[in-house]
Amino acid sequence: MLSKAVCLALLASNALCQQRALNQWPVVANPEKQVITSELSEFVEKIMKDGNVPGLTLGVVHSNGTVELGAFGRKTEDGDEMTVDTLYNIASCSKAFLASSMGIPIDDFVQGRNQTPLPPGLTDLFPGDWELMDKWASEKATLRDALSHQTGLHDFSYHPTDKPVDVTRRTRRLRPTFELRQRYHYNNQHYIIGAHIISTYSGMPYTEIVKERIWKRLSMTSSTFSPNEAALSSKLAQTWTANRRRILFWFSEEVAELSAGPAGIITNVVDMTRWLQTLLNADVDSVTNETIIPRETYDANTRTQSIVSTRLCPRMGWDTKSYQGHNLWIHGGEILGIHSEVLFMLDSGLGIVTLANGDGKNPQELATMYRIVEDFLGLDRKEFERILVTIAASRARSEDGSAQVADDVKYPSPLSLPLEEYASKYYDPGYGNITLCAPTPHPSDECADVLESWSFFENTTEATQQVLYAAISSLWISHLRLAHTDGDTFGVSGTYLFTNGYGKDKSPFTAEETGEPAASAEFWIIHAEGSSLVRDVALNGFAGEMTERQRIRGTVEETAEIWLTKV
Known part of the structure:
Protein backbone atom coordinates (compact mmCIF):
# COMPACT_ATOMS: atom_id res chain seq x y z
CA MET A 1 0.00 0.00 0.00
CA TYR A 88 -13.95 35.83 -17.91
CA ASN A 89 -11.24 33.36 -18.66
CA ILE A 90 -8.97 33.65 -15.60
CA ALA A 91 -5.92 32.25 -17.46
CA SER A 92 -3.09 31.17 -15.13
CA CYS A 93 -5.19 31.74 -12.01
CA SER A 94 -6.58 28.34 -13.07
CA LYS A 95 -3.36 26.71 -11.87
CA ALA A 96 -4.36 26.86 -8.20
CA PHE A 97 -7.40 24.69 -8.96
CA LEU A 98 -5.15 22.12 -10.63
CA ALA A 99 -2.77 22.07 -7.68
CA SER A 100 -5.70 21.69 -5.28
CA SER A 101 -7.24 18.92 -7.35
CA MET A 102 -4.01 16.92 -7.29
CA GLY A 103 -4.72 16.02 -3.68
CA ILE A 104 -8.09 14.43 -4.48
CA PRO A 105 -6.97 11.13 -6.12
CA ILE A 106 -4.17 10.83 -3.57
CA ASP A 107 -6.53 11.22 -0.63
CA ASP A 108 -9.08 8.93 -2.30
CA PHE A 109 -6.44 6.19 -2.38
CA VAL A 110 -5.50 6.74 1.26
CA GLN A 111 -9.18 6.59 2.25
CA GLY A 112 -9.79 3.47 0.18
CA ARG A 113 -12.02 5.19 -2.39
CA ASN A 114 -9.49 4.74 -5.20
CA GLN A 115 -7.56 1.52 -5.89
CA THR A 116 -4.90 3.16 -8.06
CA PRO A 117 -2.02 4.88 -6.21
CA LEU A 118 0.04 7.72 -7.62
CA PRO A 119 3.73 6.79 -7.87
CA PRO A 120 6.11 9.36 -6.33
CA GLY A 121 8.24 10.07 -9.44
CA LEU A 122 7.12 11.62 -12.71
CA THR A 123 8.71 8.84 -14.77
CA ASP A 124 6.72 6.30 -12.74
CA LEU A 125 3.47 8.10 -13.43
CA PHE A 126 3.74 7.52 -17.19
CA PRO A 127 6.40 4.85 -17.85
CA GLY A 128 7.80 5.24 -21.33
CA ASP A 129 5.93 8.49 -21.96
CA TRP A 130 7.25 11.25 -19.69
CA GLU A 131 10.98 11.95 -19.65
CA LEU A 132 13.29 14.93 -19.68
CA MET A 133 16.26 15.13 -22.00
CA ASP A 134 18.59 14.60 -19.03
CA LYS A 135 18.44 11.08 -17.55
CA TRP A 136 19.27 12.08 -13.96
CA ALA A 137 16.66 14.84 -14.00
CA SER A 138 14.08 12.38 -15.34
CA GLU A 139 14.77 9.92 -12.54
CA LYS A 140 14.70 12.51 -9.75
CA ALA A 141 11.91 14.88 -10.84
CA THR A 142 8.79 14.87 -8.69
CA LEU A 143 5.30 16.21 -9.01
CA ARG A 144 6.27 18.99 -6.62
CA ASP A 145 9.11 20.01 -8.98
CA ALA A 146 6.69 20.09 -11.90
CA LEU A 147 3.99 22.19 -10.22
CA SER A 148 6.47 24.65 -8.70
CA HIS A 149 8.19 25.29 -12.07
CA GLN A 150 11.55 23.74 -11.15
CA THR A 151 12.07 21.10 -13.84
CA GLY A 152 14.13 23.47 -16.01
CA LEU A 153 11.72 23.03 -18.90
CA HIS A 154 10.89 26.04 -21.05
CA ASP A 155 7.49 26.95 -22.48
CA PHE A 156 5.76 27.32 -25.89
CA SER A 157 6.26 23.87 -27.50
CA TYR A 158 2.60 22.82 -27.36
CA HIS A 159 0.24 23.20 -30.33
CA PRO A 160 -3.52 23.85 -30.58
CA THR A 161 -4.08 20.34 -31.97
CA ASP A 162 -2.20 18.63 -29.11
CA LYS A 163 -3.78 16.37 -26.53
CA PRO A 164 -2.28 16.22 -23.02
CA VAL A 165 -0.62 12.90 -23.85
CA ASP A 166 1.21 14.58 -26.77
CA VAL A 167 2.63 17.22 -24.43
CA THR A 168 3.64 14.48 -21.98
CA ARG A 169 5.58 12.56 -24.62
CA ARG A 170 7.27 15.65 -26.07
CA THR A 171 9.14 16.74 -22.91
CA ARG A 172 12.06 14.42 -23.69
CA ARG A 173 12.67 16.34 -26.93
CA LEU A 174 12.96 19.79 -25.34
CA ARG A 175 16.35 21.20 -24.44
CA PRO A 176 16.41 22.10 -20.74
CA THR A 177 16.72 25.78 -19.91
CA PHE A 178 18.13 24.98 -16.47
CA GLU A 179 19.08 21.95 -14.42
CA LEU A 180 16.44 20.29 -12.26
CA ARG A 181 15.73 22.49 -9.17
CA GLN A 182 18.47 24.92 -10.20
CA ARG A 183 16.09 27.78 -10.81
CA TYR A 184 12.43 28.70 -10.94
CA HIS A 185 11.40 28.86 -14.60
CA TYR A 186 7.73 29.24 -15.46
CA ASN A 187 6.08 26.88 -17.91
CA ASN A 188 2.60 25.63 -18.73
CA GLN A 189 3.44 22.10 -19.91
CA HIS A 190 3.48 20.50 -16.49
CA TYR A 191 0.06 21.89 -15.64
CA ILE A 192 -1.20 20.33 -18.86
CA ILE A 193 0.50 17.11 -17.75
CA GLY A 194 -0.90 17.59 -14.23
CA ALA A 195 -4.44 17.49 -15.61
CA HIS A 196 -3.47 14.34 -17.55
CA ILE A 197 -2.22 12.76 -14.29
CA ILE A 198 -5.48 13.49 -12.47
CA SER A 199 -7.57 12.16 -15.37
CA THR A 200 -5.50 8.98 -15.57
CA TYR A 201 -5.34 8.14 -11.88
CA SER A 202 -8.80 9.29 -10.77
CA GLY A 203 -10.72 7.45 -13.46
CA MET A 204 -12.55 10.57 -14.64
CA PRO A 205 -11.54 13.67 -16.64
CA TYR A 206 -9.76 16.41 -14.73
CA THR A 207 -12.50 18.87 -15.67
CA GLU A 208 -15.14 16.60 -14.10
CA ILE A 209 -13.08 16.24 -10.91
CA VAL A 210 -13.06 20.03 -10.52
CA LYS A 211 -16.75 20.34 -11.31
CA GLU A 212 -17.94 17.55 -9.03
CA ARG A 213 -15.48 17.70 -6.15
CA ILE A 214 -14.93 21.46 -5.94
CA TRP A 215 -17.35 23.68 -7.83
CA LYS A 216 -20.53 21.70 -7.14
CA ARG A 217 -19.78 21.44 -3.41
CA LEU A 218 -19.12 25.17 -3.22
CA SER A 219 -22.07 26.25 -5.41
CA MET A 220 -19.74 27.76 -7.99
CA THR A 221 -22.56 27.40 -10.47
CA SER A 222 -21.30 29.81 -13.14
CA LEU A 248 -11.87 36.97 -30.15
CA PHE A 249 -12.24 34.94 -26.96
CA TRP A 250 -8.84 33.32 -27.08
CA PHE A 251 -9.48 29.65 -26.27
CA SER A 252 -11.82 27.73 -28.55
CA GLU A 253 -13.76 24.62 -27.55
CA GLU A 254 -11.19 22.57 -29.49
CA VAL A 255 -8.39 23.50 -27.06
CA ALA A 256 -10.49 23.34 -23.87
CA GLU A 257 -8.95 20.03 -22.78
CA LEU A 258 -5.40 21.20 -23.48
CA SER A 259 -5.80 24.53 -21.66
CA ALA A 260 -7.86 23.21 -18.73
CA GLY A 261 -5.01 22.70 -16.27
CA PRO A 262 -2.83 25.76 -16.85
CA ALA A 263 -5.30 28.38 -18.04
CA GLY A 264 -8.76 27.10 -18.97
CA ILE A 265 -11.20 28.13 -16.25
CA ILE A 266 -13.99 30.57 -17.10
CA SER A 398 3.00 55.84 -25.10
CA GLU A 399 1.82 59.41 -25.60
CA ASP A 400 5.29 60.57 -26.61
CA GLY A 401 5.50 57.93 -29.32
CA SER A 402 9.07 58.84 -30.20
CA ALA A 403 11.59 56.08 -30.68
CA GLN A 404 14.64 56.01 -28.47
CA VAL A 405 17.80 56.32 -30.55
CA ALA A 406 20.85 54.56 -29.19
CA ASP A 407 23.98 56.65 -28.68
CA ASP A 408 26.13 54.01 -30.38
CA VAL A 409 24.56 53.74 -33.82
CA LYS A 410 25.15 50.22 -35.06
CA TYR A 411 26.25 49.45 -38.59
CA PRO A 412 25.29 45.81 -39.11
CA SER A 413 27.36 43.37 -41.09
CA PRO A 414 25.61 42.12 -44.23
CA LEU A 415 24.20 38.64 -44.71
CA SER A 416 26.70 36.04 -45.96
CA LEU A 417 24.27 34.87 -48.64
CA PRO A 418 21.25 36.19 -50.55
CA LEU A 419 18.10 36.31 -48.40
CA GLU A 420 16.38 33.50 -50.31
CA GLU A 421 19.13 31.07 -49.25
CA TYR A 422 17.92 31.35 -45.65
CA ALA A 423 14.34 30.57 -46.65
CA SER A 424 13.67 26.86 -46.23
CA LYS A 425 11.90 24.26 -44.11
CA TYR A 426 13.50 23.52 -40.74
CA TYR A 427 12.76 20.92 -38.08
CA ASP A 428 13.16 20.49 -34.34
CA PRO A 429 11.85 17.31 -32.64
CA GLY A 430 10.27 19.35 -29.84
CA TYR A 431 8.68 22.01 -32.03
CA GLY A 432 8.11 20.25 -35.33
CA ASN A 433 8.44 21.84 -38.78
CA ILE A 434 8.70 25.53 -39.54
CA THR A 435 8.98 27.03 -43.02
CA LEU A 436 10.76 30.37 -43.37
CA CYS A 437 9.64 32.37 -46.39
CA ALA A 438 11.42 35.15 -48.27
CA PRO A 439 9.89 37.59 -50.76
CA THR A 440 10.48 35.94 -54.14
CA PRO A 441 8.77 36.18 -57.53
CA HIS A 442 7.59 32.55 -57.42
CA PRO A 443 7.04 31.37 -53.84
CA SER A 444 5.68 27.95 -52.95
CA ASP A 445 1.96 27.67 -52.22
CA GLU A 446 2.69 27.61 -48.48
CA CYS A 447 4.89 30.69 -48.65
CA ALA A 448 2.46 32.49 -50.96
CA ASP A 449 -0.19 32.24 -48.23
CA VAL A 450 2.25 33.44 -45.56
CA LEU A 451 3.42 36.41 -47.62
CA GLU A 452 -0.15 37.34 -48.53
CA SER A 453 -1.11 37.44 -44.84
CA TRP A 454 1.83 39.70 -44.00
CA SER A 455 1.15 41.92 -47.04
CA PHE A 456 -1.72 43.54 -45.12
CA PHE A 457 0.88 45.05 -42.77
CA GLU A 458 4.06 45.60 -44.81
CA ASN A 459 5.63 45.26 -48.24
CA THR A 460 6.38 41.55 -48.77
CA THR A 461 7.29 41.77 -52.44
CA GLU A 462 10.83 43.14 -52.13
CA ALA A 463 13.74 41.21 -50.62
CA THR A 464 15.61 44.45 -49.94
CA GLN A 465 13.93 44.55 -46.52
CA GLN A 466 15.83 41.40 -45.52
CA VAL A 467 12.89 39.95 -43.63
CA LEU A 468 11.77 36.32 -43.40
CA TYR A 469 8.23 35.30 -42.54
CA ALA A 470 6.60 32.14 -41.18
CA ALA A 471 3.23 30.79 -40.08
CA ILE A 472 3.40 28.53 -37.04
CA SER A 473 1.14 26.23 -35.06
CA SER A 474 1.01 27.77 -31.60
CA LEU A 475 -1.58 28.38 -28.92
CA TRP A 476 -0.45 32.00 -28.59
CA ILE A 477 0.67 33.37 -31.98
CA SER A 478 0.00 32.67 -35.64
CA HIS A 479 3.10 34.10 -37.33
CA LEU A 480 6.78 34.88 -36.92
CA ARG A 481 8.77 37.73 -38.44
CA LEU A 482 12.56 37.47 -38.69
CA ALA A 483 14.30 40.79 -39.47
CA HIS A 484 18.02 40.93 -40.19
CA THR A 485 20.06 42.53 -37.42
CA ASP A 486 23.73 41.69 -37.98
CA GLY A 487 25.72 39.13 -39.95
CA ASP A 488 23.68 35.94 -40.15
CA THR A 489 21.50 36.81 -37.17
CA PHE A 490 17.87 37.88 -37.28
CA GLY A 491 15.61 39.35 -34.60
CA VAL A 492 12.50 37.21 -34.07
CA SER A 493 9.06 38.65 -33.27
CA GLY A 494 5.83 36.74 -32.84
CA THR A 495 2.29 37.99 -33.28
CA TYR A 496 -1.22 36.98 -34.28
CA LEU A 497 -2.46 38.41 -37.57
CA PHE A 498 -6.08 39.45 -38.00
CA THR A 499 -6.19 40.24 -41.70
CA ASN A 500 -9.95 40.83 -41.66
CA GLY A 501 -10.11 42.64 -38.33
CA TYR A 502 -12.54 41.49 -35.67
CA GLY A 503 -15.87 42.66 -34.32
CA LYS A 504 -17.27 45.81 -35.88
CA ASP A 505 -13.87 47.03 -37.06
CA LYS A 506 -12.87 44.99 -40.12
CA SER A 507 -9.52 46.69 -40.71
CA PRO A 508 -6.43 44.46 -40.36
CA PHE A 509 -4.49 44.47 -37.11
CA THR A 510 -1.97 42.41 -35.17
CA ALA A 511 -2.82 41.13 -31.70
CA GLU A 512 0.57 42.11 -30.32
CA GLU A 513 3.00 44.82 -31.29
CA THR A 514 5.99 43.22 -33.00
CA GLY A 515 8.23 45.95 -31.58
CA GLU A 516 11.85 45.30 -30.66
CA PRO A 517 12.56 41.57 -31.05
CA ALA A 518 13.22 39.75 -27.79
CA ALA A 519 14.39 36.55 -29.48
CA SER A 520 16.99 35.85 -32.14
CA ALA A 521 17.75 33.38 -34.91
CA GLU A 522 21.41 32.75 -35.74
CA PHE A 523 21.99 30.80 -38.95
CA TRP A 524 24.88 28.35 -39.23
CA ILE A 525 26.65 28.79 -42.57
CA ILE A 526 28.85 26.03 -43.99
CA HIS A 527 31.78 27.14 -46.18
CA ALA A 528 33.35 24.40 -48.28
CA GLU A 529 35.03 24.08 -51.69
CA GLY A 530 34.48 27.67 -52.64
CA SER A 531 30.75 27.70 -51.87
CA SER A 532 28.57 28.46 -48.87
CA LEU A 533 25.20 27.20 -47.76
CA VAL A 534 22.81 27.54 -44.83
CA ARG A 535 22.86 24.44 -42.66
CA ASP A 536 20.84 24.98 -39.45
CA VAL A 537 19.56 27.78 -37.23
CA ALA A 538 19.81 28.46 -33.48
CA LEU A 539 16.83 30.12 -31.77
CA ASN A 540 17.44 31.96 -28.51
CA GLY A 541 15.67 34.45 -26.26
CA PHE A 542 12.43 32.51 -25.80
CA ALA A 543 13.34 31.66 -22.20
CA GLY A 544 13.33 35.35 -21.29
CA GLU A 545 16.65 35.13 -19.44
CA MET A 546 20.16 33.71 -19.78
CA THR A 547 19.97 29.92 -19.72
CA GLU A 548 22.41 27.54 -18.10
CA ARG A 549 23.62 26.50 -21.57
CA GLN A 550 24.44 30.10 -22.41
CA ARG A 551 26.09 30.73 -19.05
CA ILE A 552 28.61 27.90 -19.43
CA ARG A 553 29.11 28.81 -23.12
CA GLY A 554 29.93 26.59 -26.07
CA THR A 555 29.24 26.39 -29.79
CA VAL A 556 26.20 27.97 -31.40
CA GLU A 557 24.52 24.56 -31.44
CA GLU A 558 25.41 23.76 -27.83
CA THR A 559 24.04 27.03 -26.44
CA ALA A 560 20.86 27.18 -28.54
CA GLU A 561 17.52 26.99 -26.77
CA ILE A 562 16.03 25.47 -29.92
CA TRP A 563 18.14 23.96 -32.70
CA LEU A 564 16.36 23.83 -36.05
CA THR A 565 17.83 21.50 -38.64
CA LYS A 566 17.39 22.34 -42.30
CA VAL A 567 15.21 19.75 -44.02
Missing part, protein backbone atom coordinates in the same frame (compact mmCIF):
# COMPACT_ATOMS: atom_id res chain seq x y z
CA LEU A 2 1.19 3.53 -0.74
CA SER A 3 2.73 4.97 2.41
CA LYS A 4 1.32 8.10 4.01
CA ALA A 5 4.73 9.76 3.69
CA VAL A 6 4.71 9.24 -0.08
CA CYS A 7 1.15 10.54 -0.28
CA LEU A 8 2.02 13.66 1.65
CA ALA A 9 5.07 14.25 -0.52
CA LEU A 10 2.88 14.22 -3.61
CA LEU A 11 0.19 16.53 -2.30
CA ALA A 12 0.30 19.91 -3.96
CA SER A 13 -2.49 22.30 -3.43
CA ASN A 14 -4.46 25.29 -2.39
CA ALA A 15 -8.03 25.67 -1.45
CA LEU A 16 -11.49 26.72 -2.25
CA CYS A 17 -14.42 28.72 -1.31
CA GLN A 18 -17.53 29.30 0.69
CA GLN A 19 -21.11 28.83 -0.41
CA ARG A 20 -22.89 32.13 -0.02
CA ALA A 21 -25.89 33.84 -1.57
CA LEU A 22 -24.71 36.87 -3.55
CA ASN A 23 -27.45 38.79 -5.33
CA GLN A 24 -26.56 42.40 -4.77
CA TRP A 25 -23.39 44.46 -4.64
CA PRO A 26 -21.67 45.76 -2.67
CA VAL A 27 -22.79 43.19 -0.08
CA VAL A 28 -21.48 44.49 3.23
CA ALA A 29 -22.46 43.04 6.61
CA ASN A 30 -20.05 45.20 8.59
CA PRO A 31 -19.92 48.82 7.37
CA GLU A 32 -16.83 49.49 9.48
CA LYS A 33 -14.83 47.12 7.28
CA GLN A 34 -16.33 48.18 3.97
CA VAL A 35 -13.72 48.23 1.21
CA ILE A 36 -15.63 49.07 -1.99
CA THR A 37 -16.52 52.62 -1.05
CA SER A 38 -17.49 55.50 -3.31
CA GLU A 39 -13.93 56.79 -2.97
CA LEU A 40 -12.45 53.48 -4.15
CA SER A 41 -14.98 53.27 -6.98
CA GLU A 42 -13.97 56.73 -8.20
CA PHE A 43 -10.32 55.69 -8.10
CA VAL A 44 -11.03 52.50 -10.09
CA GLU A 45 -13.00 54.42 -12.71
CA LYS A 46 -10.20 56.98 -13.10
CA ILE A 47 -7.42 54.42 -13.38
CA MET A 48 -9.47 52.47 -15.91
CA LYS A 49 -10.01 55.59 -18.02
CA ASP A 50 -6.34 56.55 -17.89
CA GLY A 51 -5.23 52.98 -18.69
CA ASN A 52 -7.80 52.21 -21.41
CA VAL A 53 -9.29 49.36 -19.40
CA PRO A 54 -12.65 48.47 -21.03
CA GLY A 55 -14.20 46.75 -18.03
CA LEU A 56 -13.29 45.39 -14.60
CA THR A 57 -15.01 43.41 -11.87
CA LEU A 58 -13.86 43.28 -8.26
CA GLY A 59 -14.54 40.91 -5.37
CA VAL A 60 -13.43 41.31 -1.76
CA VAL A 61 -13.78 38.62 0.92
CA HIS A 62 -13.43 39.04 4.68
CA SER A 63 -12.72 36.21 7.10
CA ASN A 64 -16.06 36.77 8.86
CA GLY A 65 -17.92 35.87 5.67
CA THR A 66 -18.59 39.38 4.42
CA VAL A 67 -18.36 39.67 0.63
CA GLU A 68 -18.21 42.87 -1.42
CA LEU A 69 -18.60 42.99 -5.18
CA GLY A 70 -18.21 45.74 -7.76
CA ALA A 71 -18.44 46.08 -11.54
CA PHE A 72 -17.06 48.92 -13.67
CA GLY A 73 -16.90 49.82 -17.36
CA ARG A 74 -18.31 47.94 -20.33
CA LYS A 75 -18.72 44.28 -21.21
CA THR A 76 -19.31 44.58 -24.97
CA GLU A 77 -18.45 46.83 -27.88
CA ASP A 78 -22.14 47.79 -27.98
CA GLY A 79 -21.63 49.44 -24.59
CA ASP A 80 -23.39 46.89 -22.36
CA GLU A 81 -22.41 47.60 -18.78
CA MET A 82 -20.19 45.24 -16.83
CA THR A 83 -21.96 43.17 -14.15
CA VAL A 84 -20.55 41.09 -11.29
CA ASP A 85 -21.78 37.87 -12.93
CA THR A 86 -19.83 38.58 -16.13
CA LEU A 87 -17.67 35.62 -17.12
CA SER A 223 -17.80 28.33 -13.52
CA THR A 224 -16.97 26.22 -16.56
CA PHE A 225 -14.15 24.94 -18.75
CA SER A 226 -16.27 25.20 -21.91
CA PRO A 227 -16.01 28.36 -24.05
CA ASN A 228 -19.18 27.33 -25.89
CA GLU A 229 -21.10 26.96 -22.64
CA ALA A 230 -19.87 30.36 -21.46
CA ALA A 231 -20.84 32.00 -24.75
CA LEU A 232 -24.33 30.49 -24.66
CA SER A 233 -24.89 32.01 -21.21
CA SER A 234 -24.72 35.52 -22.74
CA LYS A 235 -22.58 36.53 -19.76
CA LEU A 236 -19.16 36.17 -21.39
CA ALA A 237 -17.12 39.38 -21.53
CA GLN A 238 -15.89 40.58 -24.89
CA THR A 239 -12.16 41.24 -24.90
CA TRP A 240 -9.74 43.88 -26.23
CA THR A 241 -6.05 44.22 -27.03
CA ALA A 242 -3.82 46.81 -25.39
CA ASN A 243 -4.32 48.91 -28.54
CA ARG A 244 -8.09 48.95 -28.04
CA ARG A 245 -8.97 46.49 -30.78
CA ARG A 246 -11.66 43.98 -29.99
CA ILE A 247 -10.34 40.43 -30.12
CA THR A 267 -15.68 32.14 -14.08
CA ASN A 268 -16.76 35.38 -12.41
CA VAL A 269 -16.00 37.31 -9.24
CA VAL A 270 -19.07 35.86 -7.52
CA ASP A 271 -17.75 32.31 -7.78
CA MET A 272 -14.18 33.41 -7.11
CA THR A 273 -15.15 34.96 -3.78
CA ARG A 274 -16.46 31.54 -2.75
CA TRP A 275 -13.10 30.06 -3.69
CA LEU A 276 -11.30 32.77 -1.73
CA GLN A 277 -13.52 32.32 1.33
CA THR A 278 -12.49 28.68 1.58
CA LEU A 279 -8.84 29.55 1.06
CA LEU A 280 -9.10 31.85 4.06
CA ASN A 281 -10.71 28.99 5.99
CA ALA A 282 -7.94 26.43 5.25
CA ASP A 283 -9.91 24.56 2.56
CA VAL A 284 -12.97 24.04 4.74
CA ASP A 285 -16.41 25.28 3.70
CA SER A 286 -17.32 27.57 6.57
CA VAL A 287 -21.05 27.02 5.96
CA THR A 288 -21.11 23.21 5.98
CA ASN A 289 -17.77 22.69 7.79
CA GLU A 290 -16.97 20.19 5.05
CA THR A 291 -13.34 19.69 4.01
CA ILE A 292 -13.14 20.43 0.30
CA ILE A 293 -9.46 19.64 -0.26
CA PRO A 294 -7.30 17.52 2.11
CA ARG A 295 -5.51 19.65 4.70
CA GLU A 296 -2.14 18.12 3.73
CA THR A 297 -2.72 19.35 0.21
CA TYR A 298 -3.54 22.86 1.39
CA ASP A 299 -0.44 22.95 3.60
CA ALA A 300 1.81 21.71 0.78
CA ASN A 301 0.52 24.34 -1.59
CA THR A 302 0.95 27.23 0.83
CA ARG A 303 4.51 26.23 1.65
CA THR A 304 7.40 27.93 -0.16
CA GLN A 305 8.94 25.71 -2.87
CA SER A 306 11.68 28.04 -4.14
CA ILE A 307 12.91 31.62 -3.81
CA VAL A 308 12.91 33.88 -6.86
CA SER A 309 13.90 37.06 -5.02
CA THR A 310 13.82 38.56 -1.56
CA ARG A 311 10.26 39.65 -2.31
CA LEU A 312 8.77 36.66 -4.14
CA CYS A 313 8.61 32.93 -3.32
CA PRO A 314 6.67 30.67 -5.73
CA ARG A 315 4.45 27.90 -4.43
CA MET A 316 2.33 25.37 -6.28
CA GLY A 317 -0.33 27.45 -8.02
CA TRP A 318 0.59 30.60 -6.08
CA ASP A 319 3.38 33.06 -5.39
CA THR A 320 3.86 34.41 -1.89
CA LYS A 321 5.58 37.45 -0.49
CA SER A 322 5.98 39.28 2.78
CA TYR A 323 4.69 42.82 2.51
CA GLN A 324 5.11 45.35 5.33
CA GLY A 325 5.01 42.54 7.87
CA HIS A 326 2.07 40.68 6.32
CA ASN A 327 2.17 37.49 4.24
CA LEU A 328 0.16 37.38 1.06
CA TRP A 329 -0.49 34.78 -1.62
CA ILE A 330 -0.99 36.08 -5.13
CA HIS A 331 -1.17 34.93 -8.74
CA GLY A 332 -1.96 36.67 -11.99
CA GLY A 333 -3.31 35.37 -15.26
CA GLU A 334 -3.02 36.81 -18.74
CA ILE A 335 -3.90 35.74 -22.23
CA LEU A 336 -4.64 37.98 -25.18
CA GLY A 337 -7.63 40.11 -24.29
CA ILE A 338 -7.90 39.53 -20.53
CA HIS A 339 -6.07 39.82 -17.26
CA SER A 340 -6.85 38.44 -13.81
CA GLU A 341 -5.36 38.81 -10.33
CA VAL A 342 -6.18 36.84 -7.18
CA LEU A 343 -4.75 37.61 -3.73
CA PHE A 344 -5.41 36.40 -0.21
CA MET A 345 -3.88 37.07 3.21
CA LEU A 346 -4.35 34.38 5.84
CA ASP A 347 -3.11 36.42 8.79
CA SER A 348 -5.27 39.42 7.86
CA GLY A 349 -8.40 37.57 6.79
CA LEU A 350 -8.66 39.30 3.43
CA GLY A 351 -9.11 38.02 -0.13
CA ILE A 352 -9.33 40.02 -3.37
CA VAL A 353 -10.02 39.12 -7.00
CA THR A 354 -9.98 41.45 -10.01
CA LEU A 355 -10.90 40.49 -13.59
CA ALA A 356 -10.34 42.81 -16.57
CA ASN A 357 -11.31 42.37 -20.22
CA GLY A 358 -8.26 44.13 -21.65
CA ASP A 359 -4.72 43.09 -22.55
CA GLY A 360 -1.88 43.96 -20.18
CA LYS A 361 -4.05 45.56 -17.50
CA ASN A 362 -2.26 44.04 -14.50
CA PRO A 363 -0.83 47.43 -13.36
CA GLN A 364 -4.36 48.80 -12.95
CA GLU A 365 -5.53 45.64 -11.21
CA LEU A 366 -2.53 45.53 -8.88
CA ALA A 367 -2.89 49.23 -8.05
CA THR A 368 -6.48 48.56 -7.02
CA MET A 369 -5.54 45.51 -4.96
CA TYR A 370 -2.65 47.14 -3.12
CA ARG A 371 -4.67 50.24 -2.38
CA ILE A 372 -7.26 47.97 -0.76
CA VAL A 373 -4.63 46.01 1.18
CA GLU A 374 -2.76 49.08 2.41
CA ASP A 375 -5.87 51.03 3.39
CA PHE A 376 -7.61 48.04 4.97
CA LEU A 377 -4.58 47.23 7.14
CA GLY A 378 -3.56 50.82 7.79
CA LEU A 379 -0.23 50.45 6.00
CA ASP A 380 1.84 53.03 4.16
CA ARG A 381 0.84 53.33 0.50
CA LYS A 382 4.21 52.13 -0.78
CA GLU A 383 3.38 49.52 -3.44
CA PHE A 384 0.25 51.36 -4.51
CA GLU A 385 2.21 54.55 -5.17
CA ARG A 386 5.05 52.65 -6.86
CA ILE A 387 2.57 51.11 -9.29
CA LEU A 388 0.99 54.48 -10.00
CA VAL A 389 4.43 55.90 -10.89
CA THR A 390 5.01 52.94 -13.23
CA ILE A 391 1.62 53.45 -14.89
CA ALA A 392 2.29 57.18 -15.37
CA ALA A 393 5.71 56.54 -16.89
CA SER A 394 4.27 53.96 -19.27
CA ARG A 395 1.50 56.33 -20.35
CA ALA A 396 4.01 59.12 -20.93
CA ARG A 397 6.11 56.89 -23.20
